[in-house]
Amino acid sequence: MSSILKNTKVTLAKRPDGMIAPDNFKVVTEELSDLKEGEVLIQIEVISLDPAIRGWMNAGTTYIKGIEIGAVMRTFSAGKIVASKNADFPEGTYVSGLLGAQEYCVSDGKGLTVIDISKGRASLHLGVLGMPGMTAYFGLLRRGEPKAGNVVFISGAAGVVGSTVGQIAKIKGCTVIGSAGSDAKCNYLKEECGFDFAINYKTESIDEKLKEYAPNGVDVFYDNVGGPTLDDGLLNLAQGARVVICGFISQYNKKEIYGPKNYMKIVSARGVMNGIIVFDYVAEWPQAVEEMSEWLSSGQMKAKEHTVKGLEKFPDTLMMLYTGENFGKLILEI
Ligand SMILES: NC(=O)c1ccc[n+]([C@@H]2O[C@H](COP(=O)([O-])OP(=O)(O)OC[C@H]3O[C@@H](n4cnc5c(N)ncnc54)[C@H](OP(=O)(O)O)[C@@H]3O)[C@@H](O)[C@H]2O)c1
Structure with a gap:
């Protein structure tokens, strides 16, 4: 990996007071440094917009800590490992997790889930299989x-x-x-x-x-x-x-x-x-993913997606969840 690789991300600029607004967010570009031993670089392809994000923008802790001001917006995202110094996650592996609203994520592997894209495209692992x-x-x-x-x-x-x-x-x-x-x-x-x-x-x-x-x-x-x-x-x-x-x-x-x-x-x-x-059920997710994949492939289950393209559209796209404009699992594609 070159040290001049740049990452664009959406950060929390200020906490909302009532309805979220575009000025709650800031788009920031930064340079990424070289990977350390044990780290991987994930190129994010799809970002999940979930209603819970609104709660995570508040201060304090409920079942999870609120996002810090200036930190990347917490989102489930999925993508491909494009550089690796971690033997458990070789280059080319597809993963999902709380990787954030950004183009690249450097991870030490903790909290990453390896996804099998033969069971469904990456976005499905943020929706029905996620x-x-x-x-x-x-x-x-x-x-x-x-x-x-x-x-x-x-x-x-x-x-x-x-x-x-x-x-x-x-x-x-x-x-x-x-x-x-x-x-x-x-x-x-x-x-x-x-x-x-x-x-x-x-x-x-x-x-x-x-x-x-x-x-x-x-x-x-x-x-x-x-x-x-x-x-x-x-x-x-x-x-x-x-x-x-x-x-x-x-x-x-x-x-x-x-x-x-x-x-x-x-x-x-x-x-x-x-x-x-x-x-609370994370330990049992793999067995449930298995069963849901079978329902999907047998046609017993349908999965509708609503996809918007472009990281810069994050604020407007997130808003769609609270106005009912989305029709299906809301996905932001990079
Ligand atoms: N407890 C958990 O662990 C957990 C985990 C994930 C999600 N959730 C919850 O599950 C729910 C559904 O999440 P989702 O990801 O499937 O989102 P979603 O249903 O795809 O999107 C949100 C939908 O909520 C409806 N809505 C928005 N404002 C509304 C209002 N004032 N009154 C009635 N409906 C309204 C809209 O549809 P309409 O066009 O029908 O209004 C909108 O499309 C959310 O409440 C979310 O927080 C809970």
Whole structure:
């Protein structure tokens, strides 16, 4: 590797106050120095834009530490090792991990996952075969515990997590209802992903539609949205229902969080409400990737991607997640 190799990266310039804005970010170019013993140089090809990034831009620590001001934006990314001084990761190996929003990443190998691109292109390992797919798999199967014949309701259903949850629930023999923000997304859920029903939450009442589609209630409510959507789902729980709190995208950019009003329904439904953090299942990801790859290659599972090209488009592209402009797993390609 030459010492004049340059790396362009997107850094956190200042913390957002409410909705993220372009001036929260800065694009910086720096020179990379030669690799030390044990290090590898990864040329990043694809960057994953995930809703959680908004939370990571805040100060402090939740399940993970906030990004420092001036540091590269933390993202899952994937690419190819183009130089190596680490025998465990030879040149030419494809890897993914928290490699950041940048062209190149120098890594000591810790936290790198070797990806098998014969099982799917690199971007799929950031989506269905990566962190969001694992969230769907373990969130539904371990926290939602669906049984054949159950009714499963998923909010934020047209995204990578939601559409994967619904497709796994169909494979497990459930009736699946999803909510999403446009007719095109609802049609995709029914026609491509095999959902039984889809609710356009912008033009229809989730509560009314759930009463129509699930007159005996919802056995598994997989919530990606929070706020009033969580309330509508809670009102429609079946006896013994499991509520999986996966995310609350309607609240990420809010200064004041809307808390659930209908939580008393958990009592009368003898239900449980579970949180899921995908990183708790890291040791089991390889087996889940194996199973999901088989579902993908057999055509039992579909994976839709929304790709934007150009690192400099990072701020505008990230914003798409919170306005619903993305349709499929949002990927930034370098
Ligand atoms: N707990 C974990 O370990 C974990 C891990 C990964 C992801 N997650 C969570 O899973 C959820 C889905 O993530 P994803 O990667 O699949 O994202 P995604 O669904 O592909 O993208 C976000 C979608 O959220 C919807 N949305 C945005 N603002 C909304 C609002 N105010 N009300 C209702 N819907 C809104 C938009 O779709 P519409 O057009 O339908 O509005 C948008 O396309 C997120 O909440 C994320 O934080 C949790």
